Amino acid sequence: MSTDLSQTRLVYIAPRVGIGGVGDFAEAFVDAVRSHFAEVVEYRHGGPGDDSVSDLRRHSAAIRKLVAEAPGGRVLVHAELSGGAVVPFWATAKLPDHVPVTATIHDPPHPIWWPARTRFMAQHWLVNHAVHFPLRRVSYAVQRKWLRATTLFVLTESGAKSIRPAYPHARVVRVPHQVADRPDIRPPEQRPLAIGLFGLVYRGKGFEQIGALRKLLPPEIAIRVAGRGTEDLPRIEGIDVVGGIEGEAEDAFFESVRAIVMPYGKRSPYGMGYPSSAVMAHAVAYGTPVICTDHGALGDLGENEGVVVLRGLSHAPDEVAAAFADAVTALVDDDAKLATLGQEVQVQRKARSAVEIAKAYTTVWSELLENSE
Known part of the structure; x- marks a missing residue:
């Protein structure tokens, strides 16, 4: 039997609304899954390149605090990871091993592609690419080492196939991209x-x-x-x-x-x-x-x-x-x-409605929590 999420805190890490397509995706997604949890604590951040190294440390401490304060210790962390999204990647990297962490990978086959894209790097375009492009293998090795999420949701079939060999330690789950609720219009x-x-x-x-x-x-x-x-x-x-x-x-x-x-x-x-x-x-x-x-x-x-x-x-x-x-x-x-x-x-x-996508995620989350108990 899967674990009931209604006694669990979800710590949800995602861009603010309007920060690219992922920010818009996050707003619809969190609304779809909210009712399944005891509480959802949203931790929203800015766009790629908005944060300094000290900001990343602050984000990491804040996430650890939200996890530690979960009532009864029942907590699940889920992050939206996309190209250049260093905040959720590094903020979850050092969470304790017993904390279940999952992520939706928006730009497979890699979680964030540019793991060193801090504010300084974003302000210096040539430096960013001079570091990340020739050192792609190093960048990917860094992501494999520090990717804390052990279950990766991927929104496309080819994306799921591409990420499995790159991150063999992770469980990869293919889910459809949620479709927002919009009014019926003429055919x-x-x-x-x-x-x-x-x-x-x-x-x-x-x-x-x-x-x-x-x-x-x-x-x-x-x-x-x-x-x-x-x-x-x-x-x-x-x-x-x-x-x-x-x-x-x-x-x-x-x-x-x-x-x-x-x-x-x-x-x-x-x-x-x-x-x-x-x-x-x-x-x-x-x-x-x-x-x-x-x-x-x-x-x-x-x-x-x-x-x-x-x-x-x-x-x-x-x-x-x-x-x-x-x-x-x-x-x-x-x-x-x-x-x-x-x-x-x-x-x-x-x-691909909100109800169906929430069902796909919550089924996996329930199994994950049951296996971690």
């Missing part, structure tokens, strides 16, 4: 003839393709772009740039497009990562099909999940733009295909 085949690009703007997300897509697509297919940072993109005739959105504005954006386009490509010279996509999770939450490359963990997906994956594309921008233009043209005016993909997305939406 994709009933929406305006438009595609959308969505999400935080950074290298590798494919926003540089919007100009080429506009030239290649028929003029009757609209392009809408939304997300933090999109307001700074160059203005191009025939492209509606919405900027950062939330709440009703986000609902309206997704109801105005038939599919989300994700022309993702190479992001980092450090090697391939297999993260889950927050953009994909948003699309699922709104029952919206996706057209994407097979970059990283996107290659795990297919039409059974409501996703059209363009496989084997080169990194040549012209080839990528042409392939996406052809795929968009073939899909958005095909109501039957859109309806089928939309139905598959709805299946994923239910399977």
Whole structure:
């Protein structure tokens, strides 16, 4: 029989809301699992590079205090680990061996990639990469040695496969990326003839393709772009740039497009990562099909999940733009295909709800606590 979590304190270490996709993920996740515990103590921190070495010591002491003060000594620590997230990594590194520690790994195959990215390193871009890039093997060895979490939740199948050989001492558990609770909107085949690009703007997300897509697509297919940072993109005739959105504005954006386009490509010279996509999770939450490359963990997906994956594309921008233009043209005016993909997305939406994801985590946590008693 698994252990009842209702007598346990959860110490939850995660970025503050708005600190990248992980901060937003954390807010929805902790709300989903909160009711299963006697209490949830949230320890929120800033973004990668916000903290000095002395700050890390302070965080570590604060976490140890929260653990030590748990009523009856019943405590579980869970952290959100992603690229450059040194606070949860180092703050849990020296917790006592008897304390159960788990983590969600957002950027597999490694927990944080840059274990020395303190405030000083973040302020000196060249120094950060001069240390971490040539010393990658050392960096990974440091992470293997000091990774305190013994159970690692991973949000993609390829990510789980990649992390197992790199961290053989850990138990790796594959769980889906939670989908936020969003209102029901019109099915994709009933929406305006438009595609959308969505999400935080950074290298590798494919926003540089919007100009080429506009030239290649028929003029009757609209392009809408939304997300933090999109307001700074160059203005191009025939492209509606919405900027950062939330709440009703986000609902309206997704109801105005038939599919989300994700022309993702190479992001980092450090090697391939297999993260889950927050953009994909948003699309699922709104029952919206996706057209994407097979970059990283996107290659795990297919039409059974409501996703059209363009496989084997080169990194040549012209080839990528042409392939996406052809795929968009073939899909958005095909109501039957859109309806089928939309139905598959709805299946994923239910399977990845807060209730289902909480069930997946709490089952593992209960077993872990039972085995530690």
